Amino acid sequence: MKKDFGKLLSVILLSAIVVLTTYLSLVTYSKKGKEDIKMINIFGNKLLNKDIYMRFANIDQISVNDNINLNIIKKRIEEHPYIAKAEVKSDGRGNVDVRIKEKDIYAILLTKAEPFFVTSDFELLKIMEHTTYSDIPVISNFRLSEKPVPQKLYKTEDIIEAFKIIDAAKITDTDLAKRISEINLKNGGDVVLTFSGVNYPVVFGRGSESKKMIYKNVLTLIEQKLDQEKFESFKKSKH
Numbered sequence: 001m002k003k004d005f006g007k008l009l010s011v012i013l014l015s016a017i018v019v020l021t022t023y024l025s026l027v028t029y030s031k032k033g034k035e036d037i038k039m040i041n042i043f044g045n046k047l048l049n050k051d052i053y054m055r056f057a058n059i060d061q062i063s064v065n066d067n068i069n070l071n072i073i074k075k076r077i078e079e080h081p082y083i084a085k086a087e088v089k090s091d092g093r094g095n096v097d098v099r100i101k102e103k104d105i106y107a108i109l110l111t112k113a114e115p116f117f118v119t120s121d122f123e124l125l126k127i128m129e130h131t132t133y134s135d136i137p138v139i140s141n142f143r144l145s146e147k148p149v150p151q152k153l154y155k156t157e158d159i160i161e162a163f164k165i166i167d168a169a170k171i172t173d174t175d176l177a178k179r180i181s182e183i184n185l186k187n188g189g190d191v192v193l194t195f196s197g198v199n200y201p202v203v204f205g206r207g208s209e210s211k212k213m214i215y216k217n218v219l220t221l222i223e224q225k226l227d228q229e230k231f232e233s234f235k236k237s238k239h
Contacts, residue, residue, distance in 0.1 A: 117136075123152070138181065
């Protein structure tokens with residue numbers, strides 16, 4: 001009888017140990033990656049204010065609570081259409097740094113309905129309220145192959161042509177690239193470029209973008225040199 005009681009007690013103790021171990025494992029697993037988050041800082045943002053990104057991800061100061069962990073923060077931030085990726089790090093004391101990389105905006109696609117950002121991967125993005133940007137060329141009068149849809153790829157012959165012009169300008173002269181304000185694709189005709197600070201458009205044609213950009217760059221340098229020589233000559237004539 002005592003022997004049976006001893007076996008029963010052993011079984012009960014073993015079962016209790018198994019239940020307790022399982023419970024502790026589950027609690028530990030559920031808390032993995034969680035901490036008492038007190039402050040979230042966002043770095044690397046240019047297109048939107050960091051507070052707007054935080055409100056989108058529902059991680060602003062009012063919303064920070066015990067149910068948030070680093071993985072959730074990363075996932076929510078990367079759901080924003082402007083974000084390519086996010087790196088989330090904690091100092092272990094409740095301070096979390098989120099370093100974001102926004103998508104590479106190549107141009108603004110001007111449609112009859114509304115303008116869109118076009119990324120370097122040909123993805124269309126809706127331009128959101130309070131977005132700030134500069135030195136981004138507009139692509140206009142392109143041939144429509146299909147209706148532009150946000151967060152879809154729009155890689156057409158005309159858009160590729162415009163991208164080649166932008167790439168060639170960046171390779172030959174970054175300052176010249178920043179001054180391209182519009183690439184008018186003329187619905188399949190000769191491309192016309194408009195530069196900021198220049199009062200007249202430039203008929204650019206199609207094809208051989210790099211050679212044309214190098215030629216344009218050389219002409220610009222010559223014009224600048226001639227203007228400088230005229231200025232120097234003017235100064236000498238006054239003495």
